[in-house]
Structures are given as C-alpha cells and as structure tokens.
Amino acid sequence: MRALEELTEVSENLENKYVSDWRNQGKKVVGYVCSYLPEEILYAADILPYRITGKGVKDTSQADSYLTRVNCTFSRCCLELGFSGGFDFLDGAVFINGCDHIRRAYDNWKAHQSALPFMYLLPVPHLINPEGRQWYLEEVVKFKEAIEAYFEVEVIDEKLSEAAAVYNETRRLFKKLYDLRAKDEPPLSGTEVVSILSAAAAMPKKEFNQILSELIEETEASSSKATGKVRLLVAGSLMDDPEFLRNVEDLGAVVVADALCFGAKNFWDLTDESGDVLEALVDRYYNHVPCPRMAGEYSRRFDFVKEQAERAHVDGVILEHIKFCDTHGADNALLKKDFEAAGIPAIELERQYGPLADAGRLRTRAQAFLERIRR
Amino acid sequence: MGTENNSALERIVTNFEMASSLPSDLDLESPAMKAVIDAMPEARRGTFLAMYQDPDVRETSVVFNRSSGNYWRSLLTARDEGKKIVFVPFNFAPEIFHALNMVPVCVEVLTTMAQNLEEGVAEYLDLAVERGLPDTMCSTQRGVIGLFEAGILEKPDLLINGALGSCDPNSKAFEYMAEKFDIPALYLDIPYYHDKRALDYYARGFKNAIKAIEEMTGHKLDPDRLREVVDYTNRATELFFEINELKRNVPNPVPNYYNMQHIGTKFMMVGKPEAVEFYEKALEVSKDRLKKGKHVLPEEKIRVLFIYTFFYFDTSIYSWFQEEMGVSYLMDVLSAFDFNPHIDTSSVDTMLYGLAEEMFNLPMTRQLAGSWDMDSNWLWDSLYYAKTYKADCCVFSGHLACKQAWGVYRLVSDSIKKELGIPCLRLEGDGWDSRITPLAVIREQLEEFFETVV
Numbered sequence: 020m021r022a023l024e025e026l027t028e029v030s031e032n033l034e035n036k037y038v039s040d041w042r043n044q045g046k047k048v049v050g051y052v053c054s055y056l057p058e059e060i061l062y063a064a065d066i067l068p069y070r071i072t073g074k075g076v077k078d079t080s081q082a083d084s085y086l087t088r089v090n091c092t093f094s095r096c097c098l099e100l101g102f103s104g105g106f107d108f109l110d111g112a113v114f115i116n117g118c119d120h121i122r123r124a125y126d127n128w129k130a131h132q133s134a135l136p137f138m139y140l141l142p143v144p145h146l147i148n149p150e151g152r153q154w155y156l157e158e159v160v161k162f163k164e165a166i167e168a169y170f171e172v173e174v175i176d177e178k179l180s181e182a183a184a185v186y187n188e189t190r191r192l193f194k195k196l197y198d199l200r201a202k203d204e205p206p207l208s209g210t211e212v213v214s215i216l217s218a219a220a221a222m223p224k225k226e227f228n229q230i231l232s233e234l235i236e237e238t239e240a241s242s243s244k245a246t247g248k249v250r251l252l253v254a255g256s257l258m259d260d261p262e263f264l265r266n267v268e269d270l271g272a273v274v275v276a277d278a279l280c281f282g283a284k285n286f287w288d289l290t291d292e293s294g295d296v297l298e299a300l301v302d303r304y305y306n307h308v309p310c311p312r313m314a315g316e317y318s319r320r321f322d323f324v325k326e327q328a329e330r331a332h333v334d335g336v337i338l339e340h341i342k343f344c345d346t347h348g349a350d351n352a353l354l355k356k357d358f359e360a361a362g363i364p365a366i367e368l369e370r371q372y373g374p375l376a377d378a379g380r381l382r383t384r385a386q387a388f389l390e391r392i393r394r
Numbered sequence: 395m396g397t398e399n400n401s402a403l404e405r406i407v408t409n410f411e412m413a414s415s416l417p418s419d420l421d422l423e424s425p426a427m428k429a430v431i432d433a434m435p436e437a438r439r440g441t442f443l444a445m446y447q448d449p450d451v452r453e454t455s456v457v458f459n460r461s462s463g464n465y466w467r468s469l470l471t472a473r474d475e476g477k478k479i480v481f482v483p484f485n486f487a488p489e490i491f492h493a494l495n496m497v498p499v500c501v502e503v504l505t506t507m508a509q510n511l512e513e514g515v516a517e518y519l520d521l522a523v524e525r526g527l528p529d530t531m532c533s534t535q536r537g538v539i540g541l542f543e544a545g546i547l548e549k550p551d552l553l554i555n556g557a558l559g560s561c562d563p564n565s566k567a568f569e570y571m572a573e574k575f576d577i578p579a580l581y582l583d584i585p586y587y588h589d590k591r592a593l594d595y596y597a598r599g600f601k602n603a604i605k606a607i608e609e610m611t612g613h614k615l616d617p618d619r620l621r622e623v624v625d626y627t628n629r630a631t632e633l634f635f636e637i638n639e640l641k642r643n644v645p646n647p648v649p650n651y652y653n654m655q656h657i658g659t660k661f662m663m664v665g666k667p668e669a670v671e672f673y674e675k676a677l678e679v680s681k682d683r684l685k686k687g688k689h690v691l692p693e694e695k696i697r698v699l700f701i702y703t704f705f706y707f708d709t710s711i712y713s714w715f716q717e718e719m720g721v722s723y724l725m726d727v728l729s730a731f732d733f734n735p736h737i738d739t740s741s742v743d744t745m746l747y748g749l750a751e752e753m754f755n756l757p758m759t760r761q762l763a764g765s766w767d768m769d770s771n772w773l774w775d776s777l778y779y780a781k782t783y784k785a786d787c788c789v790f791s792g793h794l795a796c797k798q799a800w801g802v803y804r805l806v807s808d809s810i811k812k813e814l815g816i817p818c819l820r821l822e823g824d825g826w827d828s829r830i831t832p833l834a835v836i837r838e839q840l841e842e843f844f845e846t847v848v
C-alpha cells in the first residue's frame with residue numbers, strides 16, 4: 020500500500036516534505052488549532068494551513084513553567100514545540116479560544132520570544148444562535164482582512180470557491196474511507212486511519228486528495244482485512260498520535276469509527292457550494308458537529324457519536340479524555356451513561372498526551388473492557 | 395423546597411437561623427458559650443469565630459446572618475408561593491430574578507454554605523466523582539452536584555449558566571447538571587473582548603435569556619418592580635463604593651471578614667432591601683473603626699490582595715489575619731467590584747443594559763475571558779487593585795480547577811513584580827475541599843511568605 024506508506028511518513032515528521040516543497044516555492048505556511056478555523060481562507064490566499072500538533076515532544080519542561088501541570092498535556096506539548104523552535108518553519112499561527120488550555124497556550128506563546136511573526140486568535144462564540152453566527156461572521160471577515168493585510172494577498176471569491184471545492188472533495192473521500200472502515204471486514208486499522216487524518220492536516224489538500232483516492236483504490240483491492248476482532252468507536256479529546264489506538268488494537272480490537280475533532284467531526288459536514296462562498300463557509304464551520312465547548316448542544320453530540328457507532332456496527336465505545344480536559348471529560352461522563360442506556364458498552368479512559376502517556380495502565384483497563392464485551 | 399428530614403437546604407436554613415438569633419453583645423468568654431464553641435466541628439468553629447470574635451464584625455454578622463437566614467428560608471417556601479427557583483453561577487447577577495419574582499441560588503454560595511452541614515461537604519464532592527464527574531472539575535459546583543446525587547437537594551426549575559468563555563469547568567458543570575438530572579437550562583455567552591461591540595453582544599444575549607426565562611417559567615418582568623430592584627442595586631453600589639474608599643486608608647479600618655459577607659450579599663441579595671441594610675451596617679461599622687483608629691491586630695503589617703479566589707472551607711483564615719497576623723485582607727477578585735456601573739433607570743431598556751454591564755464586569759467574566767493582558771482583563775485589574783488599595787503583596791490561592799488562571803499566572807505575577815515591584819505568592823490547593831491542602835499548611839506557607847514581605 021504505497022499511498023498509506025506515504026501518508027504515514029507525512030504524519031511522522033513535523034516539517035514533512037510537502038511543507039518543505041511548499042516553502043521552497045517561496046510560499047507561506049500558517050499553523051492553526053481547532054476545527055472552527057475556516058482553513059479555506061488560508062488556502063485561497065495560497066498559504067498552506069498546517070494543523071498545530073504536539074507530536075514527538077519528549078519533555079515539556081519549558082512549557083510547564085508557563086502552562087502548568089493542571090493544563091492538559093496536549094496544550095503543553097504544542098507550547099513546548101512553539102517555545103523550542105519546533106514550528107520555526109511556520110510563518111504564523113492562528114488559534115481559536117477553543118478551551119481554557121489552548122487559549123492560554125496561545126497567550127504564553129504570543130508573550131514569549133519564540134512567538135511567530137504573525138500570531139492571531141479568532142474568537143468563536145460558545146452558543147449556536149443568530150447572534151453568535153453574526154459575531155462569528157464578523158470575526159471571520161476580520162481574520163480574512165488580517166491575513167490579507169499581513170501577507171499582502173487578496174482573498175478573492177473565486178479562489179475561495181476553489182478552496183471550498185477542494186476541501187469538500189477531501190471530506191467526500193474521507194466519508195468513502197469511513198464507509199470501508201465500517202464494513203464487516205475493515206481493511207484499515209484505527210491506528211492507520213489516525214496517521215492518515217494527521218497527514219491530511221499537514222499537507223496541501225489537492226495533493227492529499229490525490230493520494231487518498233489512490234489509497235481508497237488500494238484498500239478496496241486489498242485482501243488484508245481484520246476479522247474476528249472487537250469493533251470499537253473512539254471519541255473524546257484531541258488525538259493525532261496513533262499510539263493510544265495502537266495500544267488498544269494490539270489487544271485484539273479494531274477501531275472502525277470515531278467522533279474525534281481530527282476525524283469524523285472534522286469532515287462530516289460539507290460546505291454549500293451554491294451560494295455566497297464566505298457565508299457558506301461561515302455556516303459550515305459554525306454549524307458543524309458541535310464540540311463540547313459549545314453549550315447546550317449535548318444531544319446533537321450524542322446523536323452524532325451514536326450515528327457513527329451504529330453505521331459501523333461497533334461492539335463498544337471508548338470515550339477518552341486527556342487529563343484536565345474538562346470539556347471532553349464532562350461530556351464523556353454523560354456519553355457513557357447514555358451509551359450504556361442504549362445498550363452499547365462504553366468505557367471512559369483518562370489519558371495523557373505525549374511524553375506522559377501511561378500505556379501500561381490504559382492497557383489493563385482497555386483489556387478488562389474488551390473482556391467485558393466479548394463475554 | 396426540600397421536604398426530606400435530611401434536606402440540605404433545611405439544615406442550612408436552620409444553621410443560619412441559629413446564627414442570626416445570636417445577639418451582638420454575645421459573651422464569648424462565658425462558660426456556656428465556651429462549651430458551645432468547643433462542641434462545634436472544627437470548620438464551623440472557625441467560621442463562627444470569624445463572624446463573632448471581633449465585636450465590630452459581630453455587628454455586621456448579626457445583620458448579614460438575619461438577612462441570609464430569611465433569604466434561604468424564602469427558598470423553602472418559594473414553591474408554595476408560586477415562585478420558580480433558578481440556580482446560577484456567581485457571575486450571573488441575581489437582580490433580574492428578584493425583578494421576575496423568582497428565587498436565584500448561586501451554586502458556589504450554596505456549596506460554601508454546605509460546608510457547615512454536620513457532615514461537611516467532602517462526601518458530596520466525592521459522590522459526584524464516583525457517579526461520573528471528572529475530579530478535575532471545580533469543587534464549588536461539584537458540591538451541589540453531589541447533593542443532587544445524594545438526593546438531599548431538590549432540583550431547581552431552571553439552570554442558567556453565564557460562564558461560557560471564562561471558565562470551562564463551570565459551564566460544563568451546568569451542562570452536566572442539566573443533562574444528568576434533567577433540568578431545563580439556558581446559557582449566556584461571554585465574548586472574548588471587553589469593548590462596546592462585545593458588551594452589546596453580551597447585552598443582547600442577556601435580553602434573549604430573559605425572554606426565554608419568561609417563556610419557560612411564566613414569570614413576567616414588571617417594569618416598576620425592575621426599577622425598584624435596580625434602585626436597591628444602585629444604593630448598594632454606592633454603599634460598597636464608600637466602603638472601598640475606606641479601604642484605601644493605611645491602616646485599613648474595614649474588617650477582613652467584610653469581604654466574605656460582601657460576596658454572599660452581592661451574589662445573592664443585591665437588588666433587595668436586605669443588601670442595602672447590610673452595606674449600611676458595614677459602612678457604619680467601618681467608619682466608626684476609622685474614627686477610633688481600629689484595624690487589624692496587633693498593627694497593620696501587611697496589606698494583601700488575593701488576585702483571584704480565596705479559601706472557603708474554613709473562613710477562620712480571615713480572623714487569623716485580623717486578630718493575630720496583622721494582615722489586612724484588602725480584597726480578592728471575587729469581592730472586587732470597582733467597575734460596577736450606576737444603572738440608568740429611565741427605561742426598561744436602560745435598566746437591562748445596565749444590568750448586563752454590571753454582569754459584564756463581574757469576577758471571572760471580566761478578568762478571565764479574553765487575553766490576560768487586554769485592557770480590563772486579569773493583569774490590568776490586578777495592577778489596578780494592587781495600586782489603588784496599596785497592596786504590599788499579592789497571593790494566588792491556586793485553586794486547582796481554575797486552569798485558565800493557572801495557565802497565565804506566571805505572566806501575570808511576573809508583570810506585577812515588574813510594574814509594581816511587589817511579590818506574588820502562588821499557593822496550590824482547593825478553595826472548597828480542605829483535603830487537598832489543609833489549612834495548617836496554607837497558614838504555614840503564608841506565614842513564611844509574609845515574613846519575606848515584611
């Protein structure tokens with residue numbers, strides 16, 4: 020599977036070869052966090068959107084002296100990379116006030132000598148209603164203007180429409196890939212899918228779409244399929260490193276669906292390509308499957324995870340959250356109760372991201388869960 | 395509300411009634427009184443002494459406890475009187491509910507009150523976690539969730555949360571309560587910025603919330619009643635501004651424990667005549683102390699500003715500062731309301747906008763949504779309060795759930811040191827759970843720090 024190998028390689032390097040090629044053409048790369056950032060605006064400005072990660076960090080001591088041990092390890096790993104020059108290949112960073120931890124990572128990075136030349140925070144409301152939508156629209160327009168002014172580019176509608184089409188194509192391809200995962204004999208492991216998702220967030224979408232199409236073809240033709248394994252869905256805090264799933268899958272399970280913010284939640288909704296493109300992007304990003312930061316939307320979230328679980332015929336659900344991630348932690352407690360009530364076994368796992376990841380303890384708990392399901 | 399024998403609320407009311415029946419000329423040295431004090435559980439003894447040891451504080455305590463007792467009692471009879479009960483966080487001002495003839499309960503104050511139940515609050519904090527809530531969520535909402543889980547607190551008719559954007563654990567706790575215990579809920583978003591556009595957005599959200607409350611509860615906003623409430627609010631504001639003026643004196647004549655009672659009053663009773671009565675008494679006592687040259691004992695050695703929350707599981711810490719340490723507790727951010735507006739009562743619109751502006755400047759909303767170094771945000775306020783009230787040092791109590799505060803504490807404290815040259819101490823613990831860092835340890839750390847400041 021050549022395409023899979025290629026994407027896995029992309030996912031394993033911070034500055035992967037696509038980023039280098041892009042930069043070698045004299046073009047800009049901007050990092051971003053969170054699925055509420057309309058990437059298409061950057062893409063239309065011929066800037067490569069690169070989703071900020073904390074992968075590969077071995078120690079977070081610099082970040083820990085600003086963000087502290089009560090801040091989630093994902094935000095600390097990202098900050099550590101920022102502080103230590105791991106993102107020096109970026110020309111700027113755009114954050115969202117996604118949660119208390121990540122917005123504080125932004126504050127600390129911005130105040131530090133390692134801050135990138137362009138640092139921007141796009142504030143997103145926490146409620147889905149007409150006032151919130153108007154606020155978000157105004158902020159998206161401000162963001163677009165800030166990009167245009169700083170990078171001396173013009174983001175014209177035609178380019179935006181092109182970007183919207185390319186991004187929609189990515190989403191359609193991902194849905195196809197997830198259809199394959201949902202089959203009785205899934206041809207890909209969850210671990211592999213996390214690498215694919217992670218590559219998608221770190222390279223130009225046009226090239227990515229081409230490789231993903233190849234991968235889908237290769238996968239359809241492939242004869243190596245997972246059989247006789249416990250089928251799982253995973254949902255919860257940010258996950259862009261495959262270790263956690265590898266650990267679980269090594270125990271005789273296969274993750275066939277997810278509701279992660281790098282995963283299904285990020286690509287399930289399409290942008291309407293028929294009307295005003297900026298309005299359509301605002302609608303798409305504002306109304307997409309809501310994250311736990313959005314208040315009063317719990318039932319929509321539950322419905323989405325349940326729909327994903329049902330279409331992939333899962334035997335159980337893993338609800339993971341990174342320690343101190345209260346948005347996902349509180350949601351997971353509710354999801355567990357509601358999944359169990361719906362007759363689908365569920366487990367909550369508190370984990371760490373990066374160097375603190377505690378594989379042994381998690382394995383034991385995951386194993387006990389799998390035994391419970393198998394019985 | 396609450397008919398079970400072990401109803402938490404009934405027992406809280408009984409406690410207050412007992413406390414409020416005490417006269418201000420109480421003789422703490424009498425053998426009978428000594429026996430009563432000795433028999434109290436430790437935390438309650440601490441609170442009792444904080445309220446009654448100093449004769450001046452005793453005077454304000456009598457007024458505060460009487461009005462609080464009445465207030466909590468009104469909760470027990472609310473349903474019979476056709477009034478709906480609403481639970482809110484501390485950054486949702488109570489006035490609008492007084493105007494709607496509903497009874498608001500500040501969840502954080504309720505957990506603080508529950509500290510004085512015979513069994514304490516720890517088992518309820520734990521029960522909430524045993525039943526699913528992550529232990530990293532804030533204990534001050536967790537206490538109430540635990541009381542629900544234990545079945546000793548009746549559900550309110552409505553939950554309203556206004557912490558969105560300023561504190562994730564707080565807003566998630568409300569959503570959790572709503573979903574788990576099936577209570578209708580409304581939310582109010584706090585924008586990231588603190589300018590006119592942001593206030594307008596917030597005020598629109600506030601108005602929409604009121605409309606939704608009217609629809610959900612059947613309670614209607616009566617303009618005359620609203621004006622009456624806002625008049626009381628304005629009067630209370632004038633009074634606590636005057637008290638704050640007195641705090642600028644060196645030494646500071648305002649008793650330390652005033653801050654605790656100020657929080658209780660502001661978060662529950664502002665907009666009612668009882669709040670005005672309390673502030674009048676506190677002002678009278680403070681003025682009298684100024685005249686007589688009274689201050690913390692043996693002399694004012696240190697003026698401290700707590701830059702966010704304080705410790706609520708044993709309020710004897712106020713009297714320890716006051717009676718033994720010579721530490722003047724200027725305020726904490728939860729009891730600092732210098733940016734409370736005077737509300738224009740000319741129309742319903744101006745009053746609602748004024749109330750929204752008041753809420754927009756409440757603790758947490760004002761300082762912890764948005765970036766730490768924006769105008770009117772956390773650093774700005776810390777510098778303002780430290781300068782205005784002549785603090786010698788600052789303390790961050792380090793409540794573990796306040797991740798948004800922890801996340802920029804270092805930036806804020808470094809800047810305070812740089813701009814004002816005053817040191818900042820970072821403690822670590824839990825404001826409502828004494829088991830995380832016991833009071834004895836907190837006292838030790840504070841003592842050490844104060845020595846370096848002197």
Ligand code: SF4
Nearest residue numbers: 091118120121256344
């Ligand atoms: S994992 Fe949770 S706490 Fe960490 S940045 Fe994401 S949402 Fe925030």
Ligand code: SF4
Nearest residue numbers: 532561563564795796
């Ligand atoms: S700001 Fe801190 S004390 Fe206040 S509700 Fe949030 S976590 Fe709790």
